Amino acid sequence: MQLYNSMTHAKEEFKTHEPGKVSFYTCGPTVYHFAHIGNLRTYIMEDVLEKALRWEGYEVLRVMNITDVGHLSSDADTGEDKMVKGAKREHKTVMEIAKFYTDAFFADFAKLGCRYPDVVQPATGMIPEYIQVITKLLDTGYAYQAGGNIYFDTSKLKKYYVFNDHDAEDLQTGVRDSVEEDGNKRNKNDFVLWFTKSKFEDQALKWDSPWGVGYPGWHIECSCISMKYCGEYLDLHAGGIDNAFPHHTNEIAQSEAYLGHEWCSQWFHPRHLNTAGGKMSKSKGEFLTVSLLEEKGYDPLVYRLFCLQSHYRKALTFTWENLDNSAAAYDKLVKRVAALGEEGTADEEAMKPWLEQFQAALDNDLNTSLAVTALYDVLKADLNDAAKRALIARFDEVLGLDLLGHAAALKEKEAAPAQSGEGDAEIEALIAQRAQAKAAKNWAEADRIRDELKAQGIELIDTKEGTTWKRV
Ligand code: AMP
Numbered sequence: 001m002q003l004y005n006s007m008t009h010a011k012e013e014f015k016t017h018e019p020g021k022v023s024f025y026t027c028g029p030t031v032y033h034f035a036h037i038g039n040l041r042t043y044i045m046e047d048v049l050e051k052a053l054r055w056e057g058y059e060v061l062r063v064m065n066i067t068d069v070g071h072l073s074s075d076a077d078t079g080e081d082k083m084v085k086g087a088k089r090e091h092k093t094v095m096e097i098a099k100f101y102t103d104a105f106f107a108d109f110a111k112l113g114c115r116y117p118d119v120v121q122p123a124t125g126m127i128p129e130y131i132q133v134i135t136k137l138l139d140t141g142y143a144y145q146a147g148g149n150i151y152f153d154t155s156k157l158k159k160y161y162v163f164n165d166h167d168a169e170d171l172q173t174g175v176r177d178s179v180e181e182d183g184n185k186r187n188k189n190d191f192v193l194w195f196t197k198s199k200f201e202d203q204a205l206k207w208d209s210p211w212g213v214g215y216p217g218w219h220i221e222c223s224c225i226s227m228k229y230c231g232e233y234l235d236l237h238a239g240g241i242d243n244a245f246p247h248h249t250n251e252i253a254q255s256e257a258y259l260g261h262e263w264c265s266q267w268f269h270p271r272h273l274n275t276a277g278g279k280m281s282k283s284k285g286e287f288l289t290v291s292l293l294e295e296k297g298y299d300p301l302v303y304r305l306f307c308l309q310s311h312y313r314k315a316l317t318f319t320w321e322n323l324d325n326s327a328a329a330y331d332k333l334v335k336r337v338a339a340l341g342e343e344g345t346a347d348e349e350a351m352k353p354w355l356e357q358f359q360a361a362l363d364n365d366l367n368t369s370l371a372v373t374a375l376y377d378v379l380k381a382d383l384n385d386a387a388k389r390a391l392i393a394r395f396d397e398v399l400g401l402d403l404l405g406h407a408a409a410l411k412e413k414e415a416a417p418a419q420s421g422e423g424d425a426e427i428e429a430l431i432a433q434r435a436q437a438k439a440a441k442n443w444a445e446a447d448r449i450r451d452e453l454k455a456q457g458i459e460l461i462d463t464k465e466g467t468t469w470k471r472v
């Protein structure tokens with residue numbers, strides 16, 4: 001497989017430390033709020049990469065952290081802890097917030113067809129490991145103590161900026177160009193490994209350490225979690241492009257300083273999902289979630305298809321029109337798959353060229369839109385229905401669109417007797433009005449009608465084939 005490596009800025013043949021095995025670390029969510037569909041674009045593309053590697057015969061170990069402590073509102077170690085902020089907003093404890101949003105994240109993850117990672121490790125469960133690594137970094141001169149905190153000394157490295165070319169003056173000692181700059185740092189890009197209470201009094205979760213009661217900085221978790229489960233050599237590391245600097249840059253700095261050798265040589269960075277107003281971001285407060293898409297009648301897998309239709313290394317702009325196009329494409333695909341007959345047998349030999357076409361698309365830097373094209377090509381190919389179904393099943397191991405499952409559900413629905421709620425003219429009229437409001441993107445009106453029916457004890461169920469209802 002040829003995969004773009006952001007460390008070398010080039011497409012390269014994918015390699016692993018041990019033949020046939022891939023250790024794959026992906027930065028997980030900061031669980032202070034719902035994941036937005038921008039975050040989830042990154043997770044969908046990581047999921048496709050993981051599945052593509054499995055499809056090609058690799059044994060993959062996928063590891064993900066859950067950031068439940070230490071990520072401050074600025075990546076430069078300043079501001080409030082995001083978890084503390086979330087807890088205050090909702091009048092809950094940090095652990096309650098963490099549990100709630102971790103569960104919500106994996107519910108969305110599953111709805112989007114993503115495979116649950118082999119290892120999921122919350123950052124709060126690894127304190128002894130952080131202390132051990134930080135102790136060694138202090139002993140070997142890569143870290144220093146100042147103002148109650150432990151910092152990583154970036155000037156001790158031969159090369160700090162591994163992903164992008166920054167000005168040399170960015171690295172100068174003592175540069176203080178913002179009021180937020182931490183005066184304890186010896187170098188502008190030094191970062192905190194361990195905070196103590198002397199600086200942050202209102203941190204909810206604190207642990208004892210050789211340097212006083214405190215809590216870890218944000219970056220140390222990913223180095224320690226990855227080393228614990230994947231060992232000293234990591235094959236592949238992924239995260240959204242905003243993570244490349246400073247987060248991944250700092251992960252590399254501390255991991256390699258600790259290990260004394262190169263740690264991870266392949267980096268996968270999907271680009272952002274943007275809206276007309278710019279990058280979708282949790283901290284801006286206004287963002288789109290999977291639940292919101294569902295409320296508006298979209299199957300989450302429509303969003304997955306929307307993501308697969310463009311390349312992971314290009315920024316993707318979200319518009320409702322574009323999502324509607326994906327919804328129409330998804331419906332059509334499901335109908336075409338549902339129309340395939342069940343009889344006959346699949347001829348492996350005849351399927352080969354299509355499997356090769358599909359694999360070539362994946363091998364070309366995970367070109368998912370070409371992989372989706374291969375799906376369309378199969379549907380119109382000169383093959384019997386059994387071969388088409390078999391190919392769709394194989395492709396779906398990577399694409400994760402559940403086309404056969406949805407096609408079976410559609411057939412079942414078509415064969416089923418009338419819905420319990422059908423035939424009530426007044427309710428049907430309101431449902432039709434709501435459909436019109438939705439088509440006109442008048443969400444407020446659509447929501448109003450839903451609420452009006454709810455008040456009468458009528459619950460609406462949005463499906464791809466339209467809206468049905470039941471009395472509750
Ligand atoms: P967070 O929960 O903020 O730690 O972010 C989780 C993941 O989402 C990280 O890999 C980020 O790089 C990624 N991410 C954040 N914003 C976006 C966006 N607008 N589009 C795509 N990925 C994003």
Ligand code: ZN
Nearest residue numbers: 027028222247
């Ligand atoms: Zn990370």
